[in-house]
Amino acid sequence: MKRWRRPLIVFLAALLAGAVRMPxxxxxxxxxxxxxxxxxxxxxxxxxxxxxxxxxxxxxxLRTLVATFFNLRAYTFFxxxxxxxxxxxxxxxxxxxxxxxxxxxTGAAHQAYNASSYYLNDxxxxxxxxxxxxxxxxxxxxxxxxxxxxxNPGNPKLNAYLGYLLTDGKKNRAFRDADATYLAAAEAYKxxxxxxxxxxxFRRFQLYALARVAGREAEALxxxxxxxxxxxxRTPTLQCVYFALEVHANPAPIDPEGFALSIFGSPKQAYVxxxxxxxxxxxxxxxxxxxxxxxALETKLAIPADKSVFVxxxxxxxxxx
Amino acid sequence: xxxxxxxxEICGLVKDFKTSFRRQMLRAVAGVSLRIEAGEVYGLIGxxxxxxxxxMKALLGLVAPTAGTCAIFGQDSLRVDSRRxxxxxxxxxxxxxxxxxxETLRFYGKLCGMRGRVLDDRVSELLALVxxxxxxxxxxxxxxxxxxQRIGLAQALVQDPRLLILDEPTAGVDPIGSRQIRDLIFxxxxxxxxxxxxxxxxxxxxxxxxxxxxIFQGKMVKEGRLEExxxxxxxxxxxxxxxxxDLVAQITALVADSPGAAVVxxxxxxxxxxxxxxxETLRDDP
Amino acid sequence: MSPxxxxxxxxxxxxxxxxxxxxxxxxxxxxxxxxxxxxxxxFAVIVIGSNFFDLPxxxxxxxxxxxxxxxxxxxxxxxxxxxxxxxxxxxxxxxxPKDVEDxxxxxILAKPVPxxxxxxxxxxxxxxxxxxxxxxMDVLMTVVLQIRTSMILSGQMEMAHSRGWPAAEIASLRxxxxxxxxxxxxxxxxxxxxxxxxxxxxxxxxxxxxxTSTLFTSITSFLVYFIGYFQADAxxxxxxxxxxxxxxxxxxxxxxxxxxxxxxxxxxxxDAVIQGQAMPLIRLGELTxxxxxxxxxxxxxxxxxxxxxxx
Numbered sequence: 052m053k054r055w056r057r058p059l060i061v062f063l064a065a066l067l068a069g070a071v072r073m074p075x076x077x078x079x080x081x082x083x084x085x086x087x088x089x090x091x092x093x094x095x096x097x098x099x100x101x102x103x104x105x106x107x108x109x110x111x112x113l114r115t116l117v118a119t120f121f122n123l124r125a126y127t128f129f130x131x132x133x134x135x136x137x138x139x140x141x142x143x144x145x146x147x148x149x150x151x152x153x154x155x156x157t158g159a160a161h162q163a164y165n166a167s168s169y170y171l172n173d174x175x176x177x178x179x180x181x182x183x184x185x186x187x188x189x190x191x192x193x194x195x196x197x198x199x200x201x202x203n204p205g206n207p208k209l210n211a212y213l214g215y216l217l218t219d220g221k222k223n224r225a226f227r228d229a230d231a232t233y234l235a236a237a238e239a240y241k242x243x244x245x246x247x248x249x250x251x252x253f254r255r256f257q258l259y260a261l262a263r264v265a266g267r268e269a270e271a272l273x274x275x276x277x278x279x280x281x282x283x284x285r286t287p288t289l290q291c292v293y294f295a296l297e298v299h300a301n302p303a304p305i306d307p308e309g310f311a312l313s314i315f316g317s318p319k320q321a322y323v324x325x326x327x328x329x330x331x332x333x334x335x336x337x338x339x340x341x342x343x344x345x346x347a348l349e350t351k352l353a354i355p356a357d358k359s360v361f362v363x364x365x366x367x368x369x370x371x372x
Numbered sequence: 373x374x375x376x377x378x379x380x381e382i383c384g385l386v387k388d389f390k391t392s393f394r395r396q397m398l399r400a401v402a403g404v405s406l407r408i409e410a411g412e413v414y415g416l417i418g419x420x421x422x423x424x425x426x427x428m429k430a431l432l433g434l435v436a437p438t439a440g441t442c443a444i445f446g447q448d449s450l451r452v453d454s455r456r457x458x459x460x461x462x463x464x465x466x467x468x469x470x471x472x473x474x475e476t477l478r479f480y481g482k483l484c485g486m487r488g489r490v491l492d493d494r495v496s497e498l499l500a501l502v503x504x505x506x507x508x509x510x511x512x513x514x515x516x517x518x519x520x521q522r523i524g525l526a527q528a529l530v531q532d533p534r535l536l537i538l539d540e541p542t543a544g545v546d547p548i549g550s551r552q553i554r555d556l557i558f559x560x561x562x563x564x565x566x567x568x569x570x571x572x573x574x575x576x577x578x579x580x581x582x583x584x585x586x587i588f589q590g591k592m593v594k595e596g597r598l599e600e601x602x603x604x605x606x607x608x609x610x611x612x613x614x615x616x617x618d619l620v621a622q623i624t625a626l627v628a629d630s631p632g633a634a635v636v637x638x639x640x641x642x643x644x645x646x647x648x649x650x651x652e653t654l655r656d657d658p
Numbered sequence: 659m660s661p662x663x664x665x666x667x668x669x670x671x672x673x674x675x676x677x678x679x680x681x682x683x684x685x686x687x688x689x690x691x692x693x694x695x696x697x698x699x700x701f702a703v704i705v706i707g708s709n710f711f712d713l714p715x716x717x718x719x720x721x722x723x724x725x726x727x728x729x730x731x732x733x734x735x736x737x738x739x740x741x742x743x744x745x746x747x748x749x750x751x752x753x754x755p756k757d758v759e760d761x762x763x764x765x766i767l768a769k770p771v772p773x774x775x776x777x778x779x780x781x782x783x784x785x786x787x788x789x790x791x792x793x794x795m796d797v798l799m800t801v802v803l804q805i806r807t808s809m810i811l812s813g814q815m816e817m818a819h820s821r822g823w824p825a826a827e828i829a830s831l832r833x834x835x836x837x838x839x840x841x842x843x844x845x846x847x848x849x850x851x852x853x854x855x856x857x858x859x860x861x862x863x864x865x866x867x868x869x870t871s872t873l874f875t876s877i878t879s880f881l882v883y884f885i886g887y888f889q890a891d892a893x894x895x896x897x898x899x900x901x902x903x904x905x906x907x908x909x910x911x912x913x914x915x916x917x918x919x920x921x922x923x924x925x926x927x928x929d930a931v932i933q934g935q936a937m938p939l940i941r942l943g944e945l946t947x948x949x950x951x952x953x954x955x956x957x958x959x960x961x962x963x964x965x966x967x968x969x
Contacts, residue, residue, distance in 0.1 A: 060962065064959060086941070113735070115933060248830060433767070462761045466761060483672070483771050
């Protein structure tokens with residue numbers, strides 16, 4: 052046989068073998084992608100950002116190793132308060148390792164908490180710009196977290212963290228529509244609570260978020276009643292929310308004081324818990340009937356007027372039902 | 373007498389090599405035929421590049437003939453089974469430096485399917501035969517050239533083949549080592565093993581071979597029994613010991629009287645430099 | 659006339675498996691006794707062992723240290739990947755040319771050794787060495803990982819208890835930490851690393867039957883390795899034949915590349931396992947099947963070329 056014939060035959064055989072194995076490989080790729088075991092293609096943009104050596108290693112199948120390196124770099128940027136660089140680096144990191152929850156959490160935290168606080172307190176920006184920068188950072192953190200959830204749907208940690216961010220009293224004012232925000236928080240907590248690794252308080256927090264959405268009190272009440280069944284759920288906050296929602300649903304028949312006693316046990320306990328709840332007014336938790344109950348309890352317990360809880364936290368308009 | 377299949381039969385062997393793209397083919401072997409009977413020692417001699425090594429490689433299946441056939445004890449050389457009866461010692465072999473002498477022999481023995489007691493005994497036997505018992509556990513990296521050739525011979529013999537093919541067995545070896553190798557070849561011939569060697573050290577071929585073939589530019593130019601080939605037919609040699617000059621004069625006169633005969637040369641025959649060397653270094657009579 | 663007795667040495671025919679085993683163990687010993695192997699191995703051990711010490715971290719207190727475990731896995735598996743691929747390629751690339759140059763190949767082929775046995779034996783010797791090295795590195799990695807995981811676990815449990823976390827949260831934290839520690843899927847990832855190296859070794863064997871230079875074989879093999887990762891993209895280009903603007907030439911070339919070269923993209927499962935995903939055994943089995951297919955094909959192709967080679 053001529054010298055070039057054998058290599059040619061090998062080449063043709065390789066083509067044939069390739070045709071034979073391709074369906075199997077494609078099938079396996081599909082299965083692995085479905086099981087979340089195979090990452091997608093790295094976009095060219097990311098390859099640009101990670102440099103040549105990084106691209107070589109990443110393409111050589113060790114993306115998570117490159118991500119580890121970039122994580123260290125992000126840490127350095129963080130210590131130097133270079134927030135844009137932190138954000139950019141985390142963008143690259145999550146492209147390389149999208150299933151590592153830790154990176155999504157940390158990246159979001161850096162923007163929503165560290166960067167925003169920096170802009171507000173430590174930067175040299177003029178006051179008007181500070182607020183805008185603070186807001187931008189919080190929104191960036193939220194967007195990053197939501198992207199993480201899209202990449203890892205159903206992950207309890209990320210969803211819970213989103214819920215936490217959206218219901219955080221200090222970050223609230225960054226989000227325009229309060230109702231929509233709390234609704235989103237409730238949904239996030241719901242996903243977290245529905246997952247297998249859910250922690251007990253996820254469901255309660257779902258309730259708290261839902262209870263703050265105007266017009267969803269009925270739904271919240273149903274959830275509250277369900278949660279109230281189990282005695283392990285009866286935390287002070289839950290008890291108060293349950294109380295308020297029940298009163299809201301049936302304002303007339305319920306005698307707030309009596310009802311409160313049935314929930315809290317003793318007048319003293321009722322007063323302590325409800326007054327602690329009352330002072331958290333800024334969180335927009337439902338307070339239907341709380342004021343009435345407190346007044347009744349103050350009378351019953353003979354609390355002097357100057358020590359009343361309403362001294363420092365007076366009743367505002369619309370809260371006096 | 374063993375069966376009459378010749379140990380080696382090469383018929384019309386032709387081998388062409390491509391030198392480079394589109395160039396002429398190089399015809400390394402151009403129609404060589406030779407036949408070696410079992411039990412013979414056959415020497416293939418010729419200058420460098422005459423096709424000796426190629427012929428041997430074709431016999432061993434390392435190279436496929438362009439035309440013609442090669443057979444060992446009746447089996448075609450291209451078949452793996454034909455090599456069961458052959459042991460080969462290539463030119464300037466290196467072997468694996470990290471193995472010791474015994475390990476090397478064991479390796480080759482196992483390749484031939486030997487194992488266990490049989491293999492161990494064979495290894496010891498061969499090491500004794502080639503006089504390397506003292507170096508059996510030394511790594512081949514520390515062997516001298518002569519020792520390497522001898523271990524190479526041992527490796528060739530490991531599966532007790534009926535045919536031994538040696539490519540330049542004494543090239544680069546000092547006279548003492550050469551002599552040992554030649555003695556070994558004699559021993560093997562006594563055992564009935566066929567030896568096919570090629571060399572361009574003509575003196576040594578002359579000592580050892582029964583039949584000789586001269587190959588030049590890929591063709592066999594002369595072949596036959598050694599004595600027949602190198603006898604100078606028209607000359608006769610008489611060597612005398614302690615002959616007086618008178619006796620020599622008498623013989624010379626006698627020859628002068630015979631018609632047609634003439635004295636070519638008288639005087640002291642010369643020993644060879646090799647014999648002198650051996651005599652001095654081994655304290656042995658040649 | 660009685661036939662000459664066949665000596666015991668000659669009567670034993672030997673078997674394919676026996677010969678392959680002899681050549682494989684021999685190649686294994688030859689490679690192990692090469693000093694360069696020792697250097698590589700020591701280097702790998704140092705890198706993996708160094709994970710015992712701390713790297714700069716910046717995690718929040720609740721997840722202190724989990725990222726260390728990720729780091730350890732990344733580094734160790736990265737080292738294993740690098741070592742196994744480099745070694746598989748270079749060791750295979752040098753075996754054949756070395757034998758040809760030293761003429762020891764002649765002595766082996768002059769024995770009744772079929773050429774396929776020779777090739778298979780050499781390849782298996784390399785694979786054996788890669789396997790043993792990976793196993794050692796795996797043990798080291800698992801030990802380091804286990805120790806670190808325990809340290810982190812005890813530290814975190816202490817912190818959680820001192821802060822009075824409820825039981826469910828403590829259990830969740832514990833499960834979190836343990837899931838990042840050593841587990842069966844991680845061993846599956848190491849097996850995938852070995853499969854990849856095996857494919858590269860058999861491919862290097864094929865290339866070395868064409869080429870006579872160790873350097874050429876090594877470089878070509880490395881190139882093929884990288885292209886193997888791109889080839890999944892090439893296949894997609896071909897399959898999306900509706901893309902306007904891609905000429906038929908580009909598509910044909912992509913098709914050819916994706917058919918001929920191995921698809922290493924599948925082995926990116928290693929990354930997912932490092933991030934904590936579990937790999938089902940059946941997928942590992944399928945991956946092994948594909949790896950075996952490549953290896954067998956390349957060995958047969960090598961034999962096809964090598965059978966005709968003249969020395």
